[in-house]
Amino acid sequence: MLQFKLVLLGDSSVGKSSIVHRFVKDSFDEFRESTIGAAFLSQTLKLEKHEDVTIKFEIWDTAGQERYKSLAPMYYRNANAALVVYDVTQPGSLVKAQSWVDELKHKVGDQDLVICLVGNKLDLCEDNDTVRQVDMGDAQIYAQEQKLLFHEVSAKTGAGVAQIFQEIGEKVYERKATESAASTAHQSRKPLNVELQRPSTNDSTSCCV
Amino acid sequence: MQAERRKSMAERRPSTLNRSSFSAERTGSAQVVPHLAGIEDPLPNSTPEKVDVVLVGTGLVESILAAALSWQGSSVLQIDANSYYGDTSATLTIDQLNQWVQEVNRGQSKCYDNAKLHISGLMGRGSYKSRDFGIDLSPKILFAKSDLLSILLKSRVHQYLEFQSLSSFHTYENDSFERLTNTKQEIFTNPSLPLMTKRNLMKFIKFVLDWTNQPEIWDAYKDKPVASFLVEKFKLERAQVYELIFSIGLCYNIDVKTPEALQRIRRYLTSFDVYGPFPVLYSKYGGPGELSQGFCRSAAVAGATYKLNESMISYNPDSRIAVFSDGSKVSVTEKVVIAPTQCPKNSGNVPEQKYEVQRLTCVVDKTCSEWFTEGENAAVVVFPPDSLKSGNRQAVQVLIMGSGSDVCPAGTSVWYLSTTESGVRGEMDLDAALGALEESIMRESSADPENDQGILEVDNQGHMTLNSVKLGQSFKEHSQREKLQVLVKLYFKQFTSTPPFEVVDPSIFDVDGAPNGKLIPGASDNGVIYTALPSAEISYDEAITAARLLFQKIVGSDDDFFDLDFEDQDDDVQMDESAVIDDDDVEKMNMNLGSEMSVEPVEFAGEMEI
Numbered sequence: 001m002l003q004f005k006l007v008l009l010g011d012s013s014v015g016k017s018s019i020v021h022r023f024v025k026d027s028f029d030e031f032r033e034s035t036i037g038a039a040f041l042s043q044t045l046k047l048e049k050h051e052d053v054t055i056k057f058e059i060w061d062t063a064g065q066e067r068y069k070s071l072a073p074m075y076y077r078n079a080n081a082a083l084v085v086y087d088v089t090q091p092g093s094l095v096k097a098q099s100w101v102d103e104l105k106h107k108v109g110d111q112d113l114v115i116c117l118v119g120n121k122l123d124l125c126e127d128n129d130t131v132r133q134v135d136m137g138d139a140q141i142y143a144q145e146q147k148l149l150f151h152e153v154s155a156k157t158g159a160g161v162a163q164i165f166q167e168i169g170e171k172v173y174e175r176k177a178t179e180s181a182a183s184t185a186h187q188s189r190k191p192l193n194v195e196l197q198r199p200s201t202n203d204s205t206s207c208c209v
Numbered sequence: 210m211q212a213e214r215r216k217s218m219a220e221r222r223p224s225t226l227n228r229s230s231f232s233a234e235r236t237g238s239a240q241v242v243p244h245l246a247g248i249e250d251p252l253p254n255s256t257p258e259k260v261d262v263v264l265v266g267t268g269l270v271e272s273i274l275a276a277a278l279s280w281q282g283s284s285v286l287q288i289d290a291n292s293y294y295g296d297t298s299a300t301l302t303i304d305q306l307n308q309w310v311q312e313v314n315r316g317q318s319k320c321y322d323n324a325k326l327h328i329s330g331l332m333g334r335g336s337y338k339s340r341d342f343g344i345d346l347s348p349k350i351l352f353a354k355s356d357l358l359s360i361l362l363k364s365r366v367h368q369y370l371e372f373q374s375l376s377s378f379h380t381y382e383n384d385s386f387e388r389l390t391n392t393k394q395e396i397f398t399n400p401s402l403p404l405m406t407k408r409n410l411m412k413f414i415k416f417v418l419d420w421t422n423q424p425e426i427w428d429a430y431k432d433k434p435v436a437s438f439l440v441e442k443f444k445l446e447r448a449q450v451y452e453l454i455f456s457i458g459l460c461y462n463i464d465v466k467t468p469e470a471l472q473r474i475r476r477y478l479t480s481f482d483v484y485g486p487f488p489v490l491y492s493k494y495g496g497p498g499e500l501s502q503g504f505c506r507s508a509a510v511a512g513a514t515y516k517l518n519e520s521m522i523s524y525n526p527d528s529r530i531a532v533f534s535d536g537s538k539v540s541v542t543e544k545v546v547i548a549p550t551q552c553p554k555n556s557g558n559v560p561e562q563k564y565e566v567q568r569l570t571c572v573v574d575k576t577c578s579e580w581f582t583e584g585e586n587a588a589v590v591v592f593p594p595d596s597l598k599s600g601n602r603q604a605v606q607v608l609i610m611g612s613g614s615d616v617c618p619a620g621t622s623v624w625y626l627s628t629t630e631s632g633v634r635g636e637m638d639l640d641a642a643l644g645a646l647e648e649s650i651m652r653e654s655s656a657d658p659e660n661d662q663g664i665l666e667v668d669n670q671g672h673m674t675l676n677s678v679k680l681g682q683s684f685k686e687h688s689q690r691e692k693l694q695v696l697v698k699l700y701f702k703q704f705t706s707t708p709p710f711e712v713v714d715p716s717i718f719d720v721d722g723a724p725n726g727k728l729i730p731g732a733s734d735n736g737v738i739y740t741a742l743p744s745a746e747i748s749y750d751e752a753i754t755a756a757r758l759l760f761q762k763i764v765g766s767d768d769d770f771f772d773l774d775f776e777d778q779d780d781d782v783q784m785d786e787s788a789v790i791d792d793d794d795v796e797k798m799n800m801n802l803g804s805e806m807s808v809e810p811v812e813f814a815g816e817m818e819i
Binding site for chain 1: 293294353358361362365366367368369371372373374482483484485490493494499502503505506507509510512514515516517518519584
């Protein structure tokens with residue numbers, strides 16, 4: 001199964017974790033869900049546009065390390081996708097989101113990265129639109145300029161959440177597909193990583209067994 | 210006035226398990242961390258006003274400690290004065306390295322001295338980017354059977370990291386590189402070894418795996434250098450003795466005592482074939498700097514708060530208030546732990562850092578694949594005492610990292626040289642070792658392709674091995690045709706309170722800063738605990754012992770030290786711990802039990818198998 005690393009970014013308390021929580025919880029009955037301990041969340045997703053394709057997201061939460069701009073390089077490394085979240089009721093949280101987009105492009109390089117701008121807490125505006133402080137049009141224009149995916153969602157009601165992951169999933173999958181088609185011609189022999197949870201047990205060259 | 214004994218934190222502080230609504234009462238077995246741990250509850254937005262432990266510095270030991278404390282249930286604030294994680298264990302870009310050198314030379318740090326950095330003009334001409342490099346301040350290798358490895362698995366921190374194997378260990382002798390003969394198979398098939406030597410080596414290897422149970426063999430040598438033991442008891446030749454002591458044992462000098470050396474030789478041999486035909490691993494993208502980041506992230510997932518670019522101004526042991534550079538204050542319930550590199554101004558309690566480690570780190574424009582085993586990206590080269598033109602008394606150890614480890618761009622490699630020799634002699638030894646490496650790589654990489662046959666050998670199973678014995682042999686026959694381009698050259702001296710140890714002993718990490726009641730008037734750091742800088746040891750063997758010792762000091766017991774069991778439905782990673790322990794393992798555990806050198810509790814011995 002193809003695996004993709006997805007990182008969350010955005011100011012504290014815009015609801016980054018809630019979005020993931022909603023995504024994982026809603027999918028719980030439908031697809032296999034698993035956490036790999038406290039490392040990151042894994043969630044499989046069946047792509048709607050591509051029949052019989054299931055991908056796996058490794059979802060990395062900031063774990064609060066974004067609060068004092070203390071995210072480590074490890075967090076950004078080899079990320080395939082990023083959710084940059086703002087709060088539609090928080091004036092200025094879009095500006096913060098924009099600075100995270102800049103940070104991402106600086107740290108990762110956007111040719112490899114699918115970035116999705118997400119306005120959260122849509123539920124708060126449903127009854128009373130005066131609560132909304134970030135104009136949807138402004139965010140959309142910015143997203144288009146920066147070539148980002150864009151959605152407004154509510155983690156609370158679940159509105160729009162599944163679509164985000166569908167769209168990101170399709171995009172990262174398509175990129176991977178084109179990429180691997182292009183690179184099969186001269187596949188260089190890359191050294192294999194050692195899987196620490198899989199010790200070898202019966203090697204004949206053993207010197208000590 | 211001493212109040213009545215406070216309950217230890219282990220008694221007062223419920224572990225994560227008990228606080229969690231998911232789980233039943235603690236039964237003494239490892240706690241089960243629930244699903245979605247760390248992602249379940251959004252963290253509070255405000256700066257904490259009160260924490261159990263403040264950790265100053267994000268070096269590897271402090272970061273392991275942060276994760277251990279956080280998962281135990283303590284609230285932790287960990288800060289670092291730098292803009293990056295890792296402190297003394299950091300992995301730095303070239304720009305960060307440049308800045309680091311300037312700070313060392315500007316500051317009054319008693320931890321580093323005499324930092325010299327040369328960056329080649331080639332670096333500035335756009336061929337290489339600063340962030341393409343990850344240079345470790347204290348590079349380390351990870352033995353496949355070690356307590357850090359078992360904690361990496363237990364904490365799941367290994368999932369943030371990528372590991373690669375290292376099987377090439379070279380000893381430099383008579384101006385050439387000898388590749389280590391380190392497996393039974395190689396010993397049997399190596400045509401250059403006389404039959405008698407083979408037999409003796411095999412006999413020794415069999416003995417050393419179980420050496421603690423055979424004191425009658427080595428008892429007479431327990432205070433004598435291991436070299437005499439190997440020669441007199443096992444009739445080994447000088448070349449094998451040097452390989453065993455310096456490449457396999459990675460000892461610092463020829464005076465190493467028999468039991469210590471045996472323990473270190475055994476470390477290598479028992480690590481061999483745990484994951485494959487190699488004894489050692491390293492993390493991609495950088496060593497201890499990567500591991501620090503991983504443990505900090507783990508701590509953050511368990512609730513620790515992180516602030517970079519923040520330093521401590523002072524701590525008052527009476528009011529238990531710590532004051533920071535951004536003006537914030539925090540009330541500390543338990544302890545303040547500080548890395549010596551990040552001590553507050555007007556500190557008076559920093560332990561003496563009397564041991565020197567000298568390091569020379571170079572980035573060169575050679576792949577150095579000649580030194581690596583096929584499919585690998587790193588090698589260890591050891592210059593035993595008296596093998597260099599400088600007449601070195603201590604070994605010079607070198608870790609070579611190729612671009613496949615992602616610490617440098619394609620076509621380059623990083624050479625980490627280090628020695629425990631002090632003063633000017635140390636610098637001369639490092640220079641001499643660098644010269645020898647340079648001559649060797651220029652000779653090897655400029656060899657004619659026609660002469661390459663014999664360098665790459667294919668054995669009867671189709672395995673290809675690089676024969677650097679042949680590569681190195683003809684040293685004097687070749688003249689140097691071109692000069693090696695050194696892109697970056699960094700020299701510095703590092704101090705530590707940890708001696709260059711032969712075997713991990715908790716007492717060497719016991720740095721009790723301020724003995725009870727003795728406060729220094731006016732000092733900004735009364736009542737804090739200081740950690741130790743990384744030692745000269747090339748492996749990670751000190752990290753867990755040092756962190757565990759600090760944990761025990763703070764919590765009052767080490768029962769909860771990474772006493773974790775992550776709930777897991779993923780078959781890929783689920784392992785039944787009891788199922789993988791077979792008779793063999795029990796035997797090994799018993800051997801550890803019986804070993805007076807073994808300082809880690811027995812529980813680790815079993816878990817290493819996972």
